[in-house]
């Protein structure tokens with residue numbers, strides 16, 4: 001019913017990163033397609049981005065904050081603090097006083113898809129009229145400034161959608177959700193296994209670590225498979241999908257997915273070149289671009305698909321109203 005997006009104003013280019021990391025603009029563009037990303041200014045935090053994105057989504061939908069039945073906030077690991085609930089902080093700041101706050105904090109870059117899946121299922125209950133789903137990440141705060149294998153990929157952003165009831169044969173038509181445990185993308189300190197101590201901080205265990213090649217292998221396997229499985233109950237084939245809103249991890253992964261599905265690259269929205277991988281916000285950056293560009297018409301078939309650390313992944317097939 002409405003889409004919102006917040007991007008920090010600070011732009012960090014590949015040339016900026018060359019100054020502090022052993023990397024190059026050419027390597028980053030060639031391997032990832034990323035030219036620049038946004039990093040949140042000091043003094044601001046993830047919930048500030050959530051609030052701005054949510055306000056735009058509410059305005060776009062015409063739904064008032066008090067009419068929201070649930071506020072779902074998905075983030076990889078960049079909530080403001082472990083407790084209290086960030087969904088509750090956002091609910092409070094919005095004045096969404098009738099909403100249940102729900103936090104989805106470990107479905108990582110699949111968080112936007114998981115949040116929409118949860119939101120659409122809450123709407124199966126007659127008492128739930130509108131759900132606000134927010135995906136937000138502030139990776140600049142959890143990537144190691146010295147680690148070129150992670151630092152270059154990520155950007156900060158928040159995206160939001162207001163979901164409501166659709167007409168028959170419109171809205172969410174089918175889906176595929178699945179997961180497979182792997183520690184290849186992880187933050188090892190800060191939980192019950194390894195609480196944060198001066199020693200863990202000294203060793204940089206609060207930072208995200210990523211085995212890039214495993215991510216590549218898993219993402220290029222599971223995203224196309226999930227899209228095919230999700231389309232099956234609709235009897236639709238990949239080339240019949242009008243818009244692909246796919247997690248913006250990396251331009252090469254996106255292109256690989258489209259080639260695997262034998263669909264022209266032009267059907268996929270691209271934002272990763274300007275914003276990097278924005279985690280749980282990423283599908284909303286693409287959805288926002290498609291809706292603001294007025295590219296989606298009533299009756300169009302949309303595929304929204306994402307994969308994140310865990311690994312968790314999922315695909316939603318929707319028909320636009």
Ligand code: UT7
Nearest residue numbers: 022023024027031148149152153212213215216249250277
């Ligand atoms: O957005 C977050 C989700 N994660 C991803 O999307 C990652 C998915 N994985 C990939 O896209 C690819 O596997 C990478 C881009 C991570 C690596 O691509 P590749 O074609 O497998 O790279 P490569 O094997 O040709 O080069 C890897 C080399 C390594 O050096 P050695 O061990 O060969 O000496 C890395 O240390 O590239 C080095 N490297 C870098 N060099 C310059 C890693 N990061 C960088 C960097 N700048 N930022």
